[in-house]
Amino acid sequence: MKNITSQQSKVLDCIQIHIKKTGFPPTRADICKELGFKSPNSAETHLRALEKKGFINIESGTSRGISITNPEAEVQEDEYPIIGLVAAGSPTLATENVEKVFNCPKGFFGSNFDYFLRVRGLSMKDAGIMEDDLIAVKKTQDIRNGDIVIARIDDEVTVKYFHRHSPNIVHLQPANEEFSDIEIDLKETELFIEGKSVGLIREN
Amino acid sequence: MKNITSQQSKVLDCIQIHIKKTGFPPTRADICKELGFKSPNSAETHLRALEKKGFINIESGTSRGISITNPEAEVQEDEYPIIGLVAAGSPTLATENVEKVFNCPKGFFGSNFDYFLRVRGLSMKDAGIMEDDLIAVKKTQDIRNGDIVIARIDDEVTVKYFHRHSPNIVHLQPANEEFSDIEIDLKETELFIEGKSVGLIREN
DNA sequence: AATTATACTGAATATATATACAGTATAATA
DNA sequence: TATTATACTGTATATATATTCAGTATAATT
Numbered sequence: 001m002k003n004i005t006s007q008q009s010k011v012l013d014c015i016q017i018h019i020k021k022t023g024f025p026p027t028r029a030d031i032c033k034e035l036g037f038k039s040p041n042s043a044e045t046h047l048r049a050l051e052k053k054g055f056i057n058i059e060s061g062t063s064r065g066i067s068i069t070n071p072e073a074e075v076q077e078d079e080y081p082i083i084g085l086v087a088a089g090s091p092t093l094a095t096e097n098v099e100k101v102f103n104c105p106k107g108f109f110g111s112n113f114d115y116f117l118r119v120r121g122l123s124m125k126d127a128g129i130m131e132d133d134l135i136a137v138k139k140t141q142d143i144r145n146g147d148i149v150i151a152r153i154d155d156e157v158t159v160k161y162f163h164r165h166s167p168n169i170v171h172l173q174p175a176n177e178e179f180s181d182i183e184i185d186l187k188e189t190e191l192f193i194e195g196k197s198v199g200l201i202r203e204n
Numbered sequence: 205m206k207n208i209t210s211q212q213s214k215v216l217d218c219i220q221i222h223i224k225k226t227g228f229p230p231t232r233a234d235i236c237k238e239l240g241f242k243s244p245n246s247a248e249t250h251l252r253a254l255e256k257k258g259f260i261n262i263e264s265g266t267s268r269g270i271s272i273t274n275p276e277a278e279v280q281e282d283e284y285p286i287i288g289l290v291a292a293g294s295p296t297l298a299t300e301n302v303e304k305v306f307n308c309p310k311g312f313f314g315s316n317f318d319y320f321l322r323v324r325g326l327s328m329k330d331a332g333i334m335e336d337d338l339i340a341v342k343k344t345q346d347i348r349n350g351d352i353v354i355a356r357i358d359d360e361v362t363v364k365y366f367h368r369h370s371p372n373i374v375h376l377q378p379a380n381e382e383f384s385d386i387e388i389d390l391k392e393t394e395l396f397i398e399g400k401s402v403g404l405i406r407e408n
Numbered sequence: 409a410a411t412t413a414t415a416c417t418g419a420a421t422a423t424a425t426a427t428a429c430a431g432t433a434t435a436a437t438a
Numbered sequence: 439t440a441t442t443a444t445a446c447t448g449t450a451t452a453t454a455t456a457t458t459c460a461g462t463a464t465a466a467t468t
Contacts, residue, residue, distance in 0.1 A: 023271025063267035067227030128334035202404035203313045243447045
């Protein structure tokens, strides 16, 4: 996305405003009227420049065939799958585990994420994570001590605090007195980190 | 909004899909192509029917001048204020207490709500409500025993479980051993119920 | 010094598009 | 029974619209 000139920016604004106001994009003539141009070619050349720079897309031979390339600045809602926390067995993101999809704006929790995990059990109760809560999971290996991770040990999926104080020993710590720490020797046991929690949603 | 026929519904869907896909509404010909009509007048009459019933608006003499009257059915994101839990003094929803606004689709938590409350303290810790969490508050007086309410006693705002087992005695119960019940005699003390919690959001 | 991008006017035109008119047919309503 | 709504085909056309071509002028690059 290259830099935009002052006039091109006005034209881009004009398009956005027209769509918001009327529901459909402007014609060349509409733009001229709005911005005071006397020739439709003034609008045309600006549109071509905006297209070349990647701000808009022009459908050739189509009336009002202008679409704004980057609606990121706008709403951008997306569907995220809700995955049931399967006790054992199948891999986490398998299709059969998708409970339903949940509409949530992108970047709702500041950072991006990949899916929601439906919480089972109360092992993270003291971290305010309750049964049936939805954890927003970001698939990443960039984990720091104290992060809440979604981990897989021997096909069992669990949500815990992550702590690693020596190279081969990882502690998966619950937030509930009734549960005890899981200590994992990476030389003996395989640990797969699915991702980490970046947010939480609870529906009452 | 009158009832819609099956064919008209298809045409309406077609318009919505076209806008979503291309960024601009379809022409009569586009609709024909999509739905298999052989005459542009087929689309035209359906459009007129949809306009008459209030589902769409048609800008006369304008190419692709179709706009959908009720975009409610679509995404419908809205801005909700985040209110800081003020310890004492000013009324809760006063403008000076608005921390910022938060974009969230309407009906995100199943039911509607009015604002987000930023949680201070850990009095509801065992209910999984932690410091800095955002509680989705629905302003209502329709409270049942066990609901999490936002209550005001003498200008102090608090979040607690609501219990009323006799007509004049209300218990506001925390979810934390370190806090004790608040018993309110409605004949002596004024209790104002701001609303109840319908959901929760946590940003990690 | 030559080229390219920006920023316009003005005119011309092929075609994309809305829209009216003429029919046919069926189901619902008054 | 007459009327209206629905659901189409098919043709025609005025005009809305994209788009090209011919210019003029200034600022920014190469």
